[in-house]
Amino acid sequence: MTATENSTNYKWVGTRPIRHDGFDKVVGKARFGADLDLPGQLHGAFVRSPHAHARIVSIDTSAAEAMPGVKAVVTGADFPALDPTHPNFDTAVNCMARGEVYYHGHAVAAVAATTKAEAKAAAAAVKVEYEALPAVLSIADSMAEGAPLANPNNYTKFAPPGDPSNLATITNLARGDVDQAMADADVVVEMSFDCAHVHQGYIEPHACVVDYGDGKANVWCSSQGHFRVRSMTADVLGVDNSKVKVVPAEIGGGFGGKTTVYLEPIAAKLSEKSGKPVKLLMTREEVLRGSGPAPSAELRIKIGATNDGELTAIDGWMAYGVGAFSDMAGLIGAMSVASYKFPNLRMETYTALTNTPKSAAYRAPSAPHAAWAIESVVDEIATELGMDPIDLRLKNAAVEGDLTAMGMPHPRVGLVECLEALKASDHYQSEPAEGTSRGMAVGFWFNIGEESSATVNLNEDGTANVITGSPDIGGSRASMALMAAETLGIDVYSITPIVADTESVGFTDVTEGSRATFATGKAVVEACEDLIEQLKARAATIMGVDVGEVAWVDGAAVSPGHGGGEGGDPLTLAQITAQAKRTGGPLAATASLNAAGAGPSFAVHCADLKVDEETGEVEIVRYTAVQDAGTAIHPSYVEGQMQGGSVQGIGWALNEEYIYSADGAMENASFLDYRIPVASDLPLIETIIVEVPNPAHPYGVRGVGETGIVPPMATIGNAVKAATGVRMTSLPMSPPKVLKKLNER
């Protein structure tokens, strides 16, 4: 680890305790979404559209309803019709089509039966008559003059009222005089890039069990945010939030893909109609066809520079294909341009609808696409100027006060520190191994705050429970315990962190945007600080002193008036909690907040690789990820996030893509043909944690979960260029595509 500014000597923050959920996960005791079975439960199965775009003429469920074991069948007609302006209208229609299907795999009906086989057979017996409609299957098709509408309910956001459109957002950001700056530049590089849809590839498919009774849906599911599951399910069902309770299961990966619902409202309606609990699972094929891949993109980036390496202007055109429902991918992509000073900037970006599955977030959504293009062009400029790629970036790196593309100045950020850390690293200081070539690139992500709640209960024996509503998708439970331990001054192993259901903890936003350790951590610290005031008051009672004379030091109350001496005779937390009943009752505190001040995070990656010029295969030999974590609460978890993001970005770079047939069906809907890296594909990802603390968090935390996926595609593209002289501009850089470009040299 490279501690750049963090000179604080914490006792617990920054250590590596055994994770609280580790044992259960290693021995198989952890309960994931599919692991719960309720007495009498039914099994569900979906009917899905075979068309990319069609009107539903009729649905005949009578044959299915008559089949053995079938207890309920639902279609879109079973759900209340939401107004198209309702915030969850798209969610509701995506869960189950109403009158029109918008992509191959769009759910049309669902069946609940006593066995999975019966449910599947009954689903096949549902008769759906369709009238095929023109399908929009590419960004170019979507944006073409006179293109058919992918979804007639979409209107361009943040614009004056108009007609339905295939464009969800149109964004124009500008500063300075780009045209003049390009005319004055010594070097101008312009290139076009594209990337296909990719999937988050979480190892756990979507799963839930819902038991509807007495007007209430009790939901067990894994998700990145069970409060959002509650509100989305309630809205789709047309009931109050209080009529849906969600119990969070352990999650087997989310990465943004589990920030919405696909199953829960359907299972709830099946349970309501049948009077039985219903378990609904997605197969892997359904996950790929019917959940939310990351957007595709087409990008054109032009950058101008002076001979001494100042990047003076950037002119970008970016279009993101987001599937059949509204999204803001293009706007976020524009906003993610934040790594360099660029005194002159123009970004024209679009979010375009297509008749493909509704996109979901994927770890720093939209930023990887933009970074892929921009970092590739910056690399070309470094080569043309004969500059070291790190030195070029150091010369232009954004620092506090420099403007992002949105025009907002950066707060304190750590890009320079990350670049310097890579430059000084063993990897970068070593020559590439024989036969390998090197590339590097930069990535940025905003990170977010949003709402969190935390309750901290002190037990009679001085142990503590830290209760939050943030599903743990990457180590946040352990981090909550560490922050509580540091604040209270007690052993982290005396703290039990749990993630409670929607009725047992205050409202908490989704675990997304790398917010949990930052925002929920703030709530935990605030609750602990409240507890310290309570503990001091109780100690004052026990000691017989004024509360103003009591301080809290290293987990104990101290007062000069107690036991003599300067520090007095301290009362430990356990000694105080043992007397809780005598001094006023249980000791507990709750904090809720809307956290502001999330600190942005930069990452810098470096790869050494070799390219097999006979097969086009790219083999990564060494990979280093550097990232600013602010303060690494639990460094092992931070390293894991950096490694995970790197590996996902590498898969995006080298192999992963949705391949569609001419009529819009995904042709590679299995892990056999949708090729995600496995452990044997890659070397160990080396990590260097940089710490430039975020002043807006009590322990300096910056989110770390997402930034790691932003640099890898350009890192590898830049290394491939170094190895072969060929600039790959289309992702993935799979062997056939690399070989084709090599043969064109």
Place this chain on the structure above:
Amino acid sequence: MSQHRAFTGGVAVVQADGATVGQIIDDLEANYPGLGMALRAGSSAGIDGEIHAEPEYVPVTAETEIYFLAPVVGG
């Protein structure tokens, strides 16, 4: 952003009064119908360097710097 100029007749710099972010937005909506709604739909704002979600009641002064942002969510 330049698409907001569609509500201001192309004007890039406008005046607004208010003691909170919400009041600023209301004032903009009163003078430039549709602009306030478009800004509110964004739901985040950078206020003196800190990003706030749903900043409706965040107090502002004449010196406050506000950047209206899209709701960045993440994955």
